[in-house]
Amino acid sequence: MATNSSNGATKQPPMPSPLRFSKFFQSNMRILVTGGAGFIGSHLVDKLMENEKNEVIVADNFFTGSKDNLKKWIGHPRFELIRHDVTEQLLIEVDQIYHLACPASPIFYKYNPVKTIKTNVIGTLNMLGLAKRVGARILLTSTSEVYGDPLEHPQPESYWGNVNPIGVRSCYDEGKRVAETLMFDYHRQHGIEIRIARIFNTYGPRMNIDDGRVVSNFIAQAIRGEPLTVQVPGTQTRSFCYVSDMVDGLIRLMEGENTGPINIGNPGEFTMIELAENVKELINPKVEINMVENTPDDPRQRKPDITKAKELLGWEPKVKLRDGLPLMEEDFRQRLGVPKSN
Numbered sequence: 001m002a003t004n005s006s007n008g009a010t011k012q013p014p015m016p017s018p019l020r021f022s023k024f025f026q027s028n029m030r031i032l033v034t035g036g037a038g039f040i041g042s043h044l045v046d047k048l049m050e051n052e053k054n055e056v057i058v059a060d061n062f063f064t065g066s067k068d069n070l071k072k073w074i075g076h077p078r079f080e081l082i083r084h085d086v087t088e089q090l091l092i093e094v095d096q097i098y099h100l101a102c103p104a105s106p107i108f109y110k111y112n113p114v115k116t117i118k119t120n121v122i123g124t125l126n127m128l129g130l131a132k133r134v135g136a137r138i139l140l141t142s143t144s145e146v147y148g149d150p151l152e153h154p155q156p157e158s159y160w161g162n163v164n165p166i167g168v169r170s171c172y173d174e175g176k177r178v179a180e181t182l183m184f185d186y187h188r189q190h191g192i193e194i195r196i197a198r199i200f201n202t203y204g205p206r207m208n209i210d211d212g213r214v215v216s217n218f219i220a221q222a223i224r225g226e227p228l229t230v231q232v233p234g235t236q237t238r239s240f241c242y243v244s245d246m247v248d249g250l251i252r253l254m255e256g257e258n259t260g261p262i263n264i265g266n267p268g269e270f271t272m273i274e275l276a277e278n279v280k281e282l283i284n285p286k287v288e289i290n291m292v293e294n295t296p297d298d299p300r301q302r303k304p305d306i307t308k309a310k311e312l313l314g315w316e317p318k319v320k321l322r323d324g325l326p327l328m329e330e331d332f333r334q335r336l337g338v339p340k341s342n
């Protein structure tokens with residue numbers, strides 16, 4: 001049956017594998033999560049595994065993720081973990097693909113910029129090729145970085161962005177923009193069922209303690225009694241979404257009928273100085289706050305317009321920053337072996 005996509009193209013979706021009509025399929029949804037050993041991915045796997053009709057397969061090269069994040073599922077009959085780099089082809093029968101494989105921390109995606117853009121371009125091409133081959137629906141975790149250093153605030157999905165094509169962040173920002181382009185080209189040309197989430201800053205347990213992102217940095221510094229490193233000017237803003245809200249939004253997008261792109265994030269906007277003050281008050285009132293240098297092309301402001309998520313997904317974030325930070329502090333204290341002193 002031809003499908004009418006949100007941009008008017010009509011294409012016959014590819015015939016799915018005969019397996020999908022087999023007795024086996026009717027009892028199971030086979031879901032591939034690339035990057036599933038990572039921060040968001042492992043929480044997504046936890047949620048997907050709660051549904052006994054789901055079989056989950058994680059493909060991950062462990063560049064920034066860890067088997068430790070998935071230890072409770074290894075050996076489970078409905079779970080498989082494959083060490084695989086998405087820049088290489090992967091041929092497996094699946095019904096849905098959550099494509100999260102990409103380093104998210106600026107420190108890591110700048111570490112090997114060529115690999116980052118290969119992961120976003122060739123990795124997404126490989127996953128779209130798999131989706132076409134087996135008739136799977138595919139969701140891409142894009143990013144608010146596609147808006148660059150936004151001149152429109154808050155950012156709606158209709159904003160085309162203000163991105164440096166040759167900067168030190170371009171491997172990620174432009175890589176994700178090309179990934180979105182590829183998703184829509186496969187949708188228009190081959191009728192692939194696509195979903196695009198533009199994820200805004202997300203935080204929560206299982207973030208890498210030293211991955212350099214602001215929330216994980218401030219919490220680890222406060223617990224260790226080190227100065228909180230606010231990168232100049234300190235008045236730049238971000239909006240922080242707790243990971244359980246993020247996972248709920250991703251699943252609603254996959255299960256819904258809208259291609260996106262749809263912003264998924266918490267519109268609660270804070271400057272980095274306000275964030276540091278919140279962490280200081282919450283975790284360690286004695287800790288100092290130091291201003292340190294920043295990196296090139298750091299966006300000055302970021303806040304999602306989540307009208308589409310509310311209207312099309314019936315989604316909005318529930319966890320406020322003041323409630324999410326303590327959950328992350330508890331996780332970091334346990335992993336750092338630094339109990340809270342009374």
Ligand SMILES: NC(=O)c1ccc[n+]([C@@H]2O[C@H](COP(=O)([O-])OP(=O)(O)OC[C@H]3O[C@@H](n4cnc5c(N)ncnc54)[C@H](O)[C@@H]3O)[C@@H](O)[C@H]2O)c1
Binds near residue numbers: 143
């Ligand atoms: N966390 C955020 O604030 C945020 C914001 C916007 C977008 N995103 C996107 O969400 C996704 C997940 O982010 P995260 O915060 O969980 O990051 P993360 O770094 O914790 O997870 C990424 C996972 O992908 C894996 N990976 C990286 N390159 C790979 C490759 N070539 N082949 C296979 N696996 C590979 C890593 O090992 C890791 O397990 C990413 O696509 C990221 O761009 C995250």
Ligand SMILES: O=C(O)[C@H]1O[C@H](OP(=O)(O)OP(=O)(O)OC[C@H]2O[C@@H](n3ccc(=O)[nH]c3=O)[C@H](O)[C@@H]2O)[C@H](O)[C@@H](O)[C@@H]1O
Binds near residue numbers: 103202
């Ligand atoms: O939400 C998004 O779309 C993006 O958010 C983050 O990117 P970024 O906002 O640069 O994340 P951080 O590295 O956490 O920096 C946030 C702000 O905090 C500042 N910062 C960072 C670290 C630090 O120790 N101190 C500090 O003040 C940075 O200068 C920046 O202004 C993620 O790392 C990206 O993967 C993601 O795509």
